Amino acid sequence: MNxxxxxxxxxxxxxxxxxxxVVDALCAGRPTTAxxxxxxxxxxxxxxxxxxxxxxxxxxGAGTFAGVPTHLSHFVLVEPFALATEARQLEAxxxxxxxxxxxxxxxxxxxxxxxxxxxxxxxxxxGQARHGSCGKGIGETVxxxxxxxxxxxxxxxxxxxxGEPGEAPTVADCARxxxxxxxxxxxARFYAPLATPRHSVDELVALYRDFAAAVRITxxxxxxxxxxxxxxxxxxxxxxxxxxxxxFHPHTTWSTTTPHNARELLAGRPHTVxxxxxxxxxxxxxxxFPTEDPAVLARYPEAHNxxxxxxxxxxAGHLDATxxxxxxxxxxxxxxLAVTHLDADRPRVVLDHGSPAVELTDPLAWFGxxxxxAVTGYGPDRADYRVARPSRVPVTICG
Amino acid sequence: MGYGHWDDNxxxxxxxxxxxxxxxxxxYTANLRAKPANKWKVAAALNPRNAxxxxxxxxxxxxxxxxxxxxxxxxxxxxxxxxxxGKLGKxxxxxxxxxxxxxxxxxFGAIGDADSDRVPLQVGQFESxxxxxxxxxxxxxxGGGGGQKSESYELAAYFMARHVVTDxxxxxxxxxxxxxxxDELNKPALQAKHVRRVIGDDVHQDIDPASVYRExxxxxxxxxxxxxxxxxxxxxxxxxxxxxLLGQNFLKLEDPGAVCELIAATIGLEEQVVxxxxxxxxxxxxxxxxxxxxxxxxxxxxGTRPAVTSAVPDxxxxxxxxxx
Numbered sequence: 001m002n003x004x005x006x007x008x009x010x011x012x013x014x015x016x017x018x019x020x021x022v023v024d025a026l027c028a029g030r031p032t033t034a035x036x037x038x039x040x041x042x043x044x045x046x047x048x049x050x051x052x053x054x055x056x057x058x059x060x061g062a063g064t065f066a067g068v069p070t071h072l073s074h075f076v077l078v079e080p081f082a083l084a085t086e087a088r089q090l091e092a093x094x095x096x097x098x099x100x101x102x103x104x105x106x107x108x109x110x111x112x113x114x115x116x117x118x119x120x121x122x123x124x125x126x127g128q129a130r131h132g133s134c135g136k137g138i139g140e141t142v143x144x145x146x147x148x149x150x151x152x153x154x155x156x157x158x159x160x161x162x163g164e165p166g167e168a169p170t171v172a173d174c175a176r177x178x179x180x181x182x183x184x185x186x187x188a189r190f191y192a193p194l195a196t197p198r199h200s201v202d203e204l205v206a207l208y209r210d211f212a213a214a215v216r217i218t219x220x221x222x223x224x225x226x227x228x229x230x231x232x233x234x235x236x237x238x239x240x241x242x243x244x245x246x247x248f249h250p251h252t253t254w255s256t257t258t259p260h261n262a263r264e265l266l267a268g269r270p271h272t273v274x275x276x277x278x279x280x281x282x283x284x285x286x287x288x289f290p291t292e293d294p295a296v297l298a299r300y301p302e303a304h305n306x307x308x309x310x311x312x313x314x315x316a317g318h319l320d321a322t323x324x325x326x327x328x329x330x331x332x333x334x335x336x337l338a339v340t341h342l343d344a345d346r347p348r349v350v351l352d353h354g355s356p357a358v359e360l361t362d363p364l365a366w367f368g369x370x371x372x373x374a375v376t377g378y379g380p381d382r383a384d385y386r387v388a389r390p391s392r393v394p395v396t397i398c399g
Numbered sequence: 400m401g402y403g404h405w406d407d408n409x410x411x412x413x414x415x416x417x418x419x420x421x422x423x424x425x426x427y428t429a430n431l432r433a434k435p436a437n438k439w440k441v442a443a444a445l446n447p448r449n450a451x452x453x454x455x456x457x458x459x460x461x462x463x464x465x466x467x468x469x470x471x472x473x474x475x476x477x478x479x480x481x482x483x484x485g486k487l488g489k490x491x492x493x494x495x496x497x498x499x500x501x502x503x504x505x506x507f508g509a510i511g512d513a514d515s516d517r518v519p520l521q522v523g524q525f526e527s528x529x530x531x532x533x534x535x536x537x538x539x540x541x542g543g544g545g546g547q548k549s550e551s552y553e554l555a556a557y558f559m560a561r562h563v564v565t566d567x568x569x570x571x572x573x574x575x576x577x578x579x580x581x582d583e584l585n586k587p588a589l590q591a592k593h594v595r596r597v598i599g600d601d602v603h604q605d606i607d608p609a610s611v612y613r614e615x616x617x618x619x620x621x622x623x624x625x626x627x628x629x630x631x632x633x634x635x636x637x638x639x640x641x642x643x644l645l646g647q648n649f650l651k652l653e654d655p656g657a658v659c660e661l662i663a664a665t666i667g668l669e670e671q672v673v674x675x676x677x678x679x680x681x682x683x684x685x686x687x688x689x690x691x692x693x694x695x696x697x698x699x700x701x702g703t704r705p706a707v708t709s710a711v712p713d714x715x716x717x718x719x720x721x722x723x
Contacts, residue, residue: 084412099419199409203529207409210416
């Protein structure tokens with residue numbers, strides 16, 4: 001395990017494990033060339049508190065407070081409106097010209113208001129059978145990108161293709177107004193039967209052109225160049241238990257949340273995979289949660305997570321050993337753990353489904369018996385995080 | 400979430416991206432002022448010469464209401480035009496958000512001094528989307544003016560009376576809203592040569608400004624706003640002059656940064672959607688509490704008068720009246 005080299009940070013739960021705080025702690029501790037995002041999009045919400053500043057990182061990497069630039073790889077879905085809002089929030093938090101810290105792979109898909117409105121229209125239509133979507137157009141963006149060969153009436157991934165699909169707009173298109181206009185016109189026509197945002201394609205073309213001028217757009221070799229220059233921290237979004245292949249359908253995100261994308265971007269370069277886990281399990285919105293217990297929810301108040309209009313309620317339950325092992329296996333193994341929320345008072349663990357929850361007298365020892373614990377932490381505040389020194393045996397590190 | 404108020408959001412996003420690449424919010428002015436004065440000219444989209452501006456109903460906006468905001472950009476206004484330019488882009492979103500009007504369409508323009516300025520009048524087009532922001536950014540802040548305590552407001556008033564066609568008036572006999580923001584007097588006369596040169600109409604007789612405002616008042620609710628931080632905020636002559644022309648529609652505004660909010664609240668009152676208290680509560684609701692104080696003072700007189708209903712003439716009547 002080498003935390004001085006490239007580190008891939010993946011959440012081993014349903015999200016909200018503390019990936020943001022862990023990425024921040026890794027970046028604050030040692031020189032880091034870049035944080036690379038390898039999945040998800042504007043729905044990510046990674047809380048970091050450092051030196052009295054708080055920000056919920058969404059498209060910017062959680063290393064921003066540590067001054068580390070962010071690269072959005074082609075696996076990321078980019079939403080310029082939300083990006084601008086986040087840039088303003090970061091500026092208010094004292095980061096000078098945050099957009100200058102950002103580079104984006106030109107192949108990254110663009111999430112537009114068309115996708116967002118369609119996403120909400122579909123989720124609203126599901127009524128009580130909601131999937132727990134964040135309402136930010138993520139799934140819709142991926143779905144539309146899969147339709148190139150589809151015809152009206154086809155069913156793709158369980159959804160009927162209503163109109164004539166076009167090519168999916170990408171970040172690189174933002175600098176090519178004619179191409180972008182053609183693709184947005186197709187999007188508008190395609191989604192007209194479902195939902196129409198209140199604005200014109202003209203406006204979007206103008207705005208996206210300003211976006212393209214404000215951030216550095218790169219080719220597909222950027223991650224490799226960054227990784228060859230120095231240490232790169234790969235920040236995963238969502239958790240492995242929401243993974244499109246390994247999660248519990250339909251309560252999944254349309255994204256590979258396991259480290260596989262990061263491994264692909266690293267193209268064989270050595271790295272350490274760090275799995276982030278809380279001392280208890282949490283989940284946002286609908287979906288299975290075997291160890292859920294209202295007593296856990298009442299016991300551990302949450303500072304930065306509430307109920308989202310589209311996402312649904314914040315839920316909590318005991319640590320689930322079966323799900324944890326399952327998540328680690330879905331990653332094809334992780335090298336070490338980052339354990340967060342160690343301040344939780346006497347957490348319990350369910351060792352086998354059906355068996356009662358037993359108290360964890362020494363959570364760190366319990367995790368350490370499974371895998372080396374490389375990072376420990378409490379809330380989202382950087383001051384409460386400890387990163388293992390490479391020379392020491394990680395299991396002995398305490399918060 | 401943000402998408403409920405797309406206009407504001409897009410406006411803010413565009414501004415953020417432009418700032419990140421180091422582009423001045425008002426690039427047109429910056430570019431022009433770097434050139435010698437004899438090269439200064441109005442942007443084609445804002446040139447009033449031989450132009451007509453239209454506020455039409457459409458499939459999206461079936462009940463359009465025209466709102467025109469023309470602000471004085473001469474030197475006596477000091478920093479005020481820049482503050483206006485930065486703030487006015489939000490006006491449409493503000494009106495929509497509180498539902499004061501179903502389909503507002505907004506036009507921006509700028510007023511200078513036809514005796515001495517290169518660009519004495521700039522008039523954009525009625526828009527209902529974020530092209531408004533672009534219009535504002537294209538306004539040239541010449542900063543001239545003659546120093547004789549008068550600007551060519553009457554020339555702008557003439558353009559609005561004669562060169563604007565609105566479906567609100569033609570189809571429904573409904574007046575539009577015109578806000579002139581400045582700090583000086585009208586010229587003693589609307590000079591025929593200025594009308595010919597700037598607007599292109601074949602007029603050969605000077606015209607009494609009072610008659611221009613009389614004609615204008617048939618189709619428009621006309622307000623004059625005198626903002627603080629301009630040169631003549633405390634000069635009683637300005638108030639007497641404009642009150643004489645517009646009655647209670649002369650408004651003094653302590654905080655020029657509250658101009659958007661003042662316009663929105665004034666329209667809310669005039670439409671009888673809200674009273675002053677509710678208008679101020681609405682402003683607080685959308686995060687404009689600080690502006691609300693200045694707006695409350697500005698509206699103190701307007702709010703106490705009996706409700707004024709627009710005189711609705713026969714919708715089939717003539718569009719033009721003769722100037723006398």
